[in-house]
Amino acid sequence: MLMKSPFAKFRNSDEALETALRDYTPESEFPPELHHSIMRAVKAANREGTQISGSTRFQAFVNAYWLPATGFAGLVLLGVLISIHSRPIATSQNPQPLAEISNAFARGQELMDSLPSVTVGPLSDELVKMNRDLDRTAEFLIATLP
């Protein structure tokens, strides 16, 4: 039995194939509700677009990739500036550190005087030298202060 194939028409030549491709449009059943669904979605997108356009611009600005880096650099710079400006003020106007240094030296001297001679005896020479060094250091520090 000679079979007639569905493709028999356009097997003979390329032109026939082209004709078949052009003429035979696949048919798909278009969903009847799809048009309304599309238009609803488009209108919803339109409403959302108009409502959020202002906030979107701000969000885009905030989300800019350079903003965090710039902010961090600004904070670091601000910290450095504050520390630079606050340092001379602290040294010139606040005498507290100087008093603490002299107190520390005085306490060292008192400690040495209060220890029993048996304990201090073997190391007395060294302690005397250390005490002298401390005194000189204190004199130097006092001399360097404005």
Add this chain to the structure above:
Amino acid sequence: MISDLRSPSDEALARQTQAGSMEAFEELVLRYEQRIYVFVNQRCSNGMDAAEITQETFVKAYQAISQFDPTRTFAPWLFTIARRKCVDHFRATPPASNEAAPELSDSNDPSELLARQDERRHLWSLARRILPAAQFDALWLHYIEDMNLSEIARVLRRPETYIKVLLFRARKALAERLKPARANAKLSPQTISHAYEIPVR
């Protein structure tokens, strides 16, 4: 689809949409929704996916209408969006292997077999199954949408010479695939079934 000469062109409607006319955009939707749906449906395993992608295509087109250049043709621009939506969709959810392709009957009755076969669907479903996506798209846009090389190149974002090669290869592959059955003047029902069993790439 040939529009009435008195009705505004697609590009004029796009221009009106850019100016804020929702009615103009709805007219564009009416003109293109079926064409986009059929195009998308060729790639989808079910109608729901096709409907979803079609809807997304028009929403995206509306949102991006300001970027459309009205001095150029509207159809390639819209099909570009549809094609991208298909790619995005299947990147997120890959399609089932070949569920969409019509399976051919194993019936031993040739007349029954042929009666069930829709020639139109078979030719394009054959094309869809054996051709790579780009070749199929080029073939579809050329023969169904009647786009020229320049317009297809816009949709596929390739040079025109590349589109020529795509079309040539697609036609050649299709013709080659149809050849084996040609040699057999007498075909048994089993042979027909085997001839139509097209391997999936």
